[in-house]
Amino acid sequence: MRRQPDILSIVAICFFAFMILNVLRDRGVERAVSTQPFENSADLQAQPDEVMKTAGQSELLLLEKAATQQPPAASLSFDPEAIAPPYDHYTLTQGPHGQSYGHLAIDISDGKGAVLKSPINGVVTALFTDDLGNTTLVIENEIYQVIMLHGLYTVSVGEQVALGQPIGKESNQGNTVDALGRSCRGRDCGYHTHLNIFDKRLGANVNPLELFQ
Ligand SMILES: [Zn+2]
Known part of the structure; x- marks a missing residue:
């Protein structure tokens, strides 16, 4: 009769330990999901070895790419839809x-x-x-x-x-x-x-x- 509570205790402890591990694992997944947008660049996905670089290096690479891919500033303000009368008053x-x-x-x-x-x-x-x-x-x-x-x-x-x-x-x-x-x-x-x-x-x-x- 003395052994039974011990077994129950062990089962209960194992159950709680299992639950705690689950909770910790879920939190880890949440953290991974919440940081995903920062790592979710096409470059990093296309080239898995890029992920191994430090964050600083990756950001530099992305900044370099953004700089080379950006259109000239002049074309940004050159809106072809904009239209106005040829006079201030007419x-x-x-x-x-x-x-x-x-x-x-x-x-x-x-x-x-x-x-x-x-x-x-x-x-x-x-x-x-x-x-x-x-x-x-x-x-x-x-x-x-x-x-x-x-x-x-x-x-x-x-x-x-x-x-x-x-x-x-x-x-x-x-x-x-x-x-x-x-x-x-x-x-x-x-x-x-x-x-x-x-x-x-x-x-x-x-x-x-x-x-x-
Ligand atoms: Zn006319």
């Missing part, structure tokens, strides 16, 4: 028009000589005077192609321009008219910018007024 002188020649343009004005600004972050892809005498400036990026007419433009083809960067001044070059529809060629009237915006994602012109809302 008056709409004609709503969407020009569908007969493939435009959905607006005419806007801030007066003779007003500073024109690039409506997008892009590159000047064309600058010419068309058959009607319209000075024509084209700025584009991977999303937008912006066409502006009638101004005196001071940028050149191939030049990279930032949103809001001055690109010229408002004028009346080419086919512009006064309030009565009379040509302003050689006259001091008809100053404005004809602005057409093509969205390459849609494959269509878009109403600039909707973009500027």
